[in-house]
Amino acid sequence: MNRNLKASPQTEADRRLLQYENYEHYLDSLGTNQDECYLQSVEVARQVAELGYRSSGETLSREQFEKRLAAVYQYLFPPYTPYHATSEGMIKDDPLKIELALRERSNRVGILSTIIFIKLETRAGYEISGYLDYGDKLIVEDWKPIFVGRKKIIGT
Incomplete structure (x- = not known):
């Protein structure tokens, strides 16, 4: 919904x-x-x-x-739309991915809101940071490549 x-x-x-x-x-x-x-x-x-x-x-x-x-x-009374958990079959190599997988369902159904803070330092020495609303990102983007290790979170 x-x-x-x-x-x-x-x-x-x-x-x-x-x-x-x-x-x-x-x-x-x-x-x-x-x-x-x-x-x-x-x-x-x-x-x-x-x-x-x-x-x-x-x-x-x-x-x-x-x-x-x-x-x-x-x-x-909007119709029920089932979802497929994108964290299924994930590679459990990263504590962040594990925590996001645990929070996926609650964020999808609106019980929990998770804000992810990302901080990255470029090769030139500049610091780039930002926030992601995990619940919104689950709706608009496919997180399967992130959970299986083909894509980094900063690439979303």
Whole structure:
């Protein structure tokens, strides 16, 4: 799951649609008791509401209602995406790799945040340093070559 996922303003506004069991309940919420009394039919009252006569704002069509409600559900309950541990089959030659392998799952699922500080001295004698957010790097880069020894962490 993407931890940085943010809802659009439209999705936030459409959260109100969660209170309705279906499209008919949504239309019923737009009408009044007087509509049913005068029109003598729930179906006719729903048709009047669907045409937009009972709302001061936008009245959604069935297709719009279902599409927007699906977007809200998709945001609130994203599908589970399994992952493959990139540290499987790693060469246990480096204490740093061992510690990162132990933290991989917790960083992937968002339980733990690990910041890696890297410091490198160039041949010219300059010092270069920086920080890596391990959880984000696991998402955007393949760490398998690092764990099996084909690539160094500073090369990411």
